[in-house]
Amino acid sequence: MEQINNLLSASNVTDVLFYVFAALTLLCAVLVVANPFSRNPVTSAMFLVLTIISMSGLFLLLHAFFLAAVQILVYAGAVMVLFLFVIMLLDLKEEQRRRIKFFGLAAGLVSVGIVVSIFLKALATVKPNAAEPTLEGETYALGKLLFTQYTLPFEIVSVLLLVAMVGVILLSKKKLE
Amino acid sequence: MNVGLHHYLFVSFMLFSLGLLGVIMRRNLLVIYMSLELMLNAANLALVSFSRFNNKLDGQVLVFFIITVAAAEVAVGLALIVALYRKRQSAHVEDLTSMKL
Numbered sequence: 001m002e003q004i005n006n007l008l009s010a011s012n013v014t015d016v017l018f019y020v021f022a023a024l025t026l027l028c029a030v031l032v033v034a035n036p037f038s039r040n041p042v043t044s045a046m047f048l049v050l051t052i053i054s055m056s057g058l059f060l061l062l063h064a065f066f067l068a069a070v071q072i073l074v075y076a077g078a079v080m081v082l083f084l085f086v087i088m089l090l091d092l093k094e095e096q097r098r099r100i101k102f103f104g105l106a107a108g109l110v111s112v113g114i115v116v117s118i119f120l121k122a123l124a125t126v127k128p129n130a131a132e133p134t135l136e137g138e139t140y141a142l143g144k145l146l147f148t149q150y151t152l153p154f155e156i157v158s159v160l161l162l163v164a165m166v167g168v169i170l171l172s173k174k175k176l177e
Numbered sequence: 178m179n180v181g182l183h184h185y186l187f188v189s190f191m192l193f194s195l196g197l198l199g200v201i202m203r204r205n206l207l208v209i210y211m212s213l214e215l216m217l218n219a220a221n222l223a224l225v226s227f228s229r230f231n232n233k234l235d236g237q238v239l240v241f242f243i244i245t246v247a248a249a250e251v252a253v254g255l256a257l258i259v260a261l262y263r264k265r266q267s268a269h270v271e272d273l274t275s276m277k278l
Contacts, residue, residue, distance in 0.1 A: 011179060018180045022188045029192055029215055032208075033199035041207045048211050055218055062185070062229045064237055067244075071221075074244050079214070079251050086255045087207060090262050108201035112194055119190040128181050135232045137225075142237055150238050157245050164249035171256040 018061055024054040041087050045080060052076045064137035185226035192219035206258055206268040210251075217247050 028051040032044045052075045059068035146154055192215060199212030221240045228236025262268055 015180045018184065022184070025188060026191055026195070029195045032211060032215060033195050033203065039205075041205055041211075044208050044211055048214065051215065052218065055222060058185070058188070058222060059225055062225050064225050064229070064240075067221075067225060067237055067240055070241065070244055074248055075214075075218075079248055082251060082255055083207070083211065086259060089259065090207075090268060092205070092207065092268060105202070108198070111201065112198050115197060116190070116194050119194070123183065123186055123190065126182055126186060128183065133230050133232060135229050135234065137228070137234065137237050141234055142241070145234050145238055146241070150242075153242060157242055160246065161249055164253050168252050168256040171253070171260050 014061055018058070021054050021057040021061065025051055025058065028054065041092050042084065045083050045087060048083075049076050049080050052080070062137070063135065066137060066139040066142050182226055182230045186223060189219045189223040189226070192216075192222065204270050206261075206270060206273075209270070210254060210258070214247070214251070217243065 028047045031047040032051060035043055035047070037043075052071060056068040056071040056076075059065075059071060196212045196214075196216035196219060199215065200209050203209055203212065221243055224236045224240050224243070228234060228240075258268065261273070265272060267273070
């Protein structure tokens with residue numbers, strides 16, 4: 001922990017690492033959405049794993065150590081295994097290149113353009129912070145907050161997980177009555 | 178130039194836009210679902226960077242909850258997709274038009 005903190009406080013190292021991880025994240029995200037070489041869902045899933053891993057690197061740079069670990073364990077581990085399992089189960093063929101409807105494509109591009117312009121407007125209003133941030137997202141502090149101030153949401157989330165489990169079992173039964 | 182809140186927010190916004198583009202452009206149900214995950218992750222990145230640069234830990238707790246809910250959502254959504262595939266033998270959105278007028 002001490003070495004990591006020392007390494008992370010050397011600012012030029014973190015800057016370079018930020019650019020590396022950000023570029024990796026965005027590149028892999030592009031390959032998830034629009035891969036020019038393959039339209040196989042398995043390829044998309046693999047690049048989504050890479051996106052998530054490089055994003056956990058960004059979390060490390062933000063000193064969110066616990067969340068970086070959870071991101072890899074839950075997303076790259078559990079969620080992506082579930083995705084791959086379903087892809088293999090459905091035995092999906094390569095997505096055929098069907099004719100893209102012009103109206104749909106234009107509407108999609110226009111809506112994405114509007115969202116991007118809203119984001120750029122919002123980004124222009126962000127003021128650069130003067131002081132260097134000092135927050136540490138350590139497991140101890142996060143756990144303390146989770147079990148004092150956020151106990152009720154925590155319990156509700158556990159009920160939600162139970163509900164999801166029951167729902168999935170019901171949905172996967174052979175015959176729905 | 179020092180990396181600040183701007184940079185992280187820019188990455189998060191780009192990631193969200195990419196996810197939105199994927200939801201609109203791709204026609205495979207599973208890839209659309211992966212793009213949704215991408216958008217959720219973009220929101221997580223924005224929350225963590227806000228939390229770091231505002232010196233408040235609450236954002237990270239929220240991200241923790243979002244990850245949990247996202248895992249539950251993936252389980253239910255994939256079960257729905259499997260049930261749909263069993264009925265229609267297709268995971269292509271253009272084959273699923275029975276609610277279209």
